[in-house]
Amino acid sequence: MQTVESLIEKLEYLPSEQREDIRRAYYFAEDAHEGQFRRSGDPYIVHPLAVSKILSDMHMDAQSVQAALLHDVIEDTYVSKETLTEAFGEIVAELVDGVSKIGAIKFESKAEAQAENFRKMVLAMTKDIRVILVKLADRLHNMRTLGVLHPTKRRRIAMETLEIYAPIANRLGMNNVRVELEDLSFTHMYPMRASRIKKATKTSRGHRKDMVKKIQEAVVNRLERDGLTGRVTGREKHLYSIYSKMKEQRKPFNEIMDVYGFRIIVNSVDMCYRVLGAIHNLYKPIPGRFKDYIAIPKANGYQSLHTTLIGMNGVPIEIQVRTEEMDAMANNGIAAHWLYKSDPDPAGGAQNRAKEWLKGLLEMQQRAGNSQDFLETVKIDLFPDEVYVFTPKGDILELPTGATPVDFAYAVHTDVGNSCVAARLDHRLVPLSTPIQSGQTIKIITAPGACPNPAWLSFVTTAKARANIRHFLKTQQRSESVALGQRLLEKALAPFDWTFDAIPAERIETALSEAGFATLDDMLADIGLGNQMAQIAARRMLPTSEEDPAAKDSKSTPLVIRGTEGMVINLAKCCRPIPGDSVMGHLSSGRGMVIHRDNCKNIASELKENREKCLSVQWAQDAIGEYAVDLRVQMENERGSLATLASLISQADANIETINIKEKDAHLSVVSLRISIHNRAHLAKTIRRMRTLKAVHRIVRVRN
Structure with a gap:
C-alpha cells in the first residue's frame, strides 16, 4: 500500500517545513475522501497520492504537490474553497479550484462539455501555469488505471487525451508525459494494433542489439580520441510514434525500425557543436537533415542539435546532441523551470513562451463564438511543426508548417492581418495562399481600407489568423445586415405612408418585446439576414388602425441595389445578374438577400412557393464593379x-x-x-x- 512516507522520501529536494505542509495536506485529503473508493476498489486517496508522486518526480514546488493531493476535494467532498484558503493559503486553493472540473454545468452534448471544460482549463492556466501541470499529472494517473472502465468509456477518454492533453504536454515541452499519454491512449483505443507493434518491437530489439552496440562503441571511441566528454545512449521509439509513422509515411514496420537513434548528452553548448563536428567526421551526414534547435529553439522551448548520418553498411543513424539542462527541458519542459530555478535561464525562456502561448489562447477565446468553435480553433494550434521566417528587420518568427503570408501577418499583429492586401517572399510578390518555407524573409503590404477575405479561411493554418478572420467577418456581416434590415423595413413601411423615423418609440418597444428581441439592431439584423419578414415587423410597429397595405401597394417602389453592399446582398450564381438586367430579390434565411434575373427558373419557383419572400429590386443608375x-x-x-x-x-x-x-x-x-x-x-x-x-x-x- 502506498503511503505518505513514500512521497515524503521523494521530496528531499524541498526544505523540511514545506515537506511538513505536504504531509498536512495529505492527512487533510485522506480525511475529506474518507469512505470514498475508486472503481478498482482502492481507497480514493490512492489517486491524489499517485498524482503528487508524478509531480515530485518532476521536482515540482511544494504548492503544486499540495494542490495535487487536494485536487479533488472541492469537487468530490464537502470541503469549500474558503476552507482550503484558511488551511493552506490562497495560492493552493486557487490551484485546486483551477484543476476542479465543472460538474455543475449541464451540457447538451459530450463535445460541448469537453469544449467548455477545455475553455475553463485555459482560463485557469493563464492565471497560473501550474494548474495544467497538476491536471496533466491527474490525467496521466487516470490513464494508467483506465483498465477498470467499460471499453467504450476507455476509448472516449483515450481519444480526448490524444486530442487535447498529449498535444498540450507537447506544447509545454513535457516529452516524458506526452510519450506516456500517447502510448496509453493508443493501447486503449487500438489494443490489437498496440500489442502487435509491441511484440514486433521486442523481436526487432533482439536483432538490433549487435548493431546498436557497434555504433555506440564507434561513437564513444571517436569522442574519446578527440578528447570530448559526453554520455551516449540509445533512443527507443515509442509505440504511438511507430504507429503514426507507419500510417503517415505508408511504410512497413521494418522500414521504420531500420533507423537507429542515439542521444549524446554533454556539459556545455560549446561542447554540443564540437561533438557534432566529431560525429560528422565519423559518419557522412545526409544533406538537408541537420537542424539546429539550440540557436532557434522550438515553440515549446525544446533545444537540441539533430543530424542524420549514413553509418556502417548504409544504415541511417539519427543523432541528437544536447546539454543536461536541455535534456531536462526536453523531458519535463515547463516543469524543468522548478528543477533548475537556481539557474538564470535554462527554462525561463520556456516559461515566457508558455505564457505568450496562453496569452494568445486567452485572446482567441474572447473572440471565439462558443466553446466548440474555440476548441476546434485551438486543436489546429496544438499540432505545430514549425517553419522559421524572418521579418524585414531580421527578427525571427515561428509558424506551423504550411503557414501562409496571411498567418504571418496575423502573427505580427491583428491589424496587420486585417489590412493585408499582398505579400513579398524574398522580395518577390506572391499570392497570399503561398506556403512559406523556413528561412524566407516576408514583407506584408497593407492598405488602409482593406479587410479580410472569407476565402482566406480555406488556406490559413494558425489558430490566431482563423479566429481573427471569423471575428471580423461576423462583425462585418452584422453591421451590413442591420443596414439592409433598415432599408427593407423602410420599404415595408412605405405603403402605409410611414417612415421608420416617424414611428413612436413605444411602438418600437412593443414590437421588439412581441418579437422577442433585446435591441432594435438585433431585429434589423434578423430582417437583413432573411430570418424575419420586414412586412411582419412593420405591422407590429404601426398603430392598429392602419389599413392593409394591399390597398396601397401601388405606392411600393423597388429596392435600389448597387451590387457593392457586401456580405448580405449576394448575386445568384445560377443566372449571374449584372447592372442593367431586370432583377428580383429573394430573402434567403441566414444569407440575406439573393439577387436573381427576373427570368431565372429558380426565382420563378420561389415566386410560386414563397411569394412573400420575393421582392422587387432594381439596379442603381451608377452601379459599378466587376x-x-x-x-x-x-x-x-x-x-x-x-x-x-x-x-x-x-x-x-x-x-x-x-x-x-x-x-x-x-x-x-x-x-x-x-x-x-x-x-x-x-x-x-x-x-x-x-x-x-x-x-x-x-x-x-x-x-x-
Missing part, C-alpha cells in the same frame, strides 16, 4: 481562333476568369467562358467585338 457572366460560344475548329477570341475579349476591357472547350463534332467546338464585365452595356460591347471573328457562329449568355 460582375461575372457565363457565355457559351459556338465556333469553328481553326488554328489560332481561340487565341484571337481571347485577344478580342481583352480589347473590349473584359477579363476572362475561366475557359473550357468541348468538341461538338469534327468542325465545331463549344467554348464555355466566364468573363468579368461592368454592366449590360459593357457586355453588349464585348459580344459585338467577339462576333467580328469569322470562326464564331453563335454566342449565348447562359441563363441557368
Whole structure:
C-alpha cells in the first residue's frame, strides 16, 4: 500500500517545513475522501497520492504537490474553497479550484462539455501555469488505471487525451508525459494494433542489439580520441510514434525500425557543436537533415542539435546532441523551470513562451463564438511543426508548417492581418495562399481600407489568423445586415405612408418585446439576414388602425441595389445578374438577400412557393464593379481562333476568369467562358467585338 512516507522520501529536494505542509495536506485529503473508493476498489486517496508522486518526480514546488493531493476535494467532498484558503493559503486553493472540473454545468452534448471544460482549463492556466501541470499529472494517473472502465468509456477518454492533453504536454515541452499519454491512449483505443507493434518491437530489439552496440562503441571511441566528454545512449521509439509513422509515411514496420537513434548528452553548448563536428567526421551526414534547435529553439522551448548520418553498411543513424539542462527541458519542459530555478535561464525562456502561448489562447477565446468553435480553433494550434521566417528587420518568427503570408501577418499583429492586401517572399510578390518555407524573409503590404477575405479561411493554418478572420467577418456581416434590415423595413413601411423615423418609440418597444428581441439592431439584423419578414415587423410597429397595405401597394417602389453592399446582398450564381438586367430579390434565411434575373427558373419557383419572400429590386443608375457572366460560344475548329477570341475579349476591357472547350463534332467546338464585365452595356460591347471573328457562329449568355 502506498503511503505518505513514500512521497515524503521523494521530496528531499524541498526544505523540511514545506515537506511538513505536504504531509498536512495529505492527512487533510485522506480525511475529506474518507469512505470514498475508486472503481478498482482502492481507497480514493490512492489517486491524489499517485498524482503528487508524478509531480515530485518532476521536482515540482511544494504548492503544486499540495494542490495535487487536494485536487479533488472541492469537487468530490464537502470541503469549500474558503476552507482550503484558511488551511493552506490562497495560492493552493486557487490551484485546486483551477484543476476542479465543472460538474455543475449541464451540457447538451459530450463535445460541448469537453469544449467548455477545455475553455475553463485555459482560463485557469493563464492565471497560473501550474494548474495544467497538476491536471496533466491527474490525467496521466487516470490513464494508467483506465483498465477498470467499460471499453467504450476507455476509448472516449483515450481519444480526448490524444486530442487535447498529449498535444498540450507537447506544447509545454513535457516529452516524458506526452510519450506516456500517447502510448496509453493508443493501447486503449487500438489494443490489437498496440500489442502487435509491441511484440514486433521486442523481436526487432533482439536483432538490433549487435548493431546498436557497434555504433555506440564507434561513437564513444571517436569522442574519446578527440578528447570530448559526453554520455551516449540509445533512443527507443515509442509505440504511438511507430504507429503514426507507419500510417503517415505508408511504410512497413521494418522500414521504420531500420533507423537507429542515439542521444549524446554533454556539459556545455560549446561542447554540443564540437561533438557534432566529431560525429560528422565519423559518419557522412545526409544533406538537408541537420537542424539546429539550440540557436532557434522550438515553440515549446525544446533545444537540441539533430543530424542524420549514413553509418556502417548504409544504415541511417539519427543523432541528437544536447546539454543536461536541455535534456531536462526536453523531458519535463515547463516543469524543468522548478528543477533548475537556481539557474538564470535554462527554462525561463520556456516559461515566457508558455505564457505568450496562453496569452494568445486567452485572446482567441474572447473572440471565439462558443466553446466548440474555440476548441476546434485551438486543436489546429496544438499540432505545430514549425517553419522559421524572418521579418524585414531580421527578427525571427515561428509558424506551423504550411503557414501562409496571411498567418504571418496575423502573427505580427491583428491589424496587420486585417489590412493585408499582398505579400513579398524574398522580395518577390506572391499570392497570399503561398506556403512559406523556413528561412524566407516576408514583407506584408497593407492598405488602409482593406479587410479580410472569407476565402482566406480555406488556406490559413494558425489558430490566431482563423479566429481573427471569423471575428471580423461576423462583425462585418452584422453591421451590413442591420443596414439592409433598415432599408427593407423602410420599404415595408412605405405603403402605409410611414417612415421608420416617424414611428413612436413605444411602438418600437412593443414590437421588439412581441418579437422577442433585446435591441432594435438585433431585429434589423434578423430582417437583413432573411430570418424575419420586414412586412411582419412593420405591422407590429404601426398603430392598429392602419389599413392593409394591399390597398396601397401601388405606392411600393423597388429596392435600389448597387451590387457593392457586401456580405448580405449576394448575386445568384445560377443566372449571374449584372447592372442593367431586370432583377428580383429573394430573402434567403441566414444569407440575406439573393439577387436573381427576373427570368431565372429558380426565382420563378420561389415566386410560386414563397411569394412573400420575393421582392422587387432594381439596379442603381451608377452601379459599378466587376460582375461575372457565363457565355457559351459556338465556333469553328481553326488554328489560332481561340487565341484571337481571347485577344478580342481583352480589347473590349473584359477579363476572362475561366475557359473550357468541348468538341461538338469534327468542325465545331463549344467554348464555355466566364468573363468579368461592368454592366449590360459593357457586355453588349464585348459580344459585338467577339462576333467580328469569322470562326464564331453563335454566342449565348447562359441563363441557368
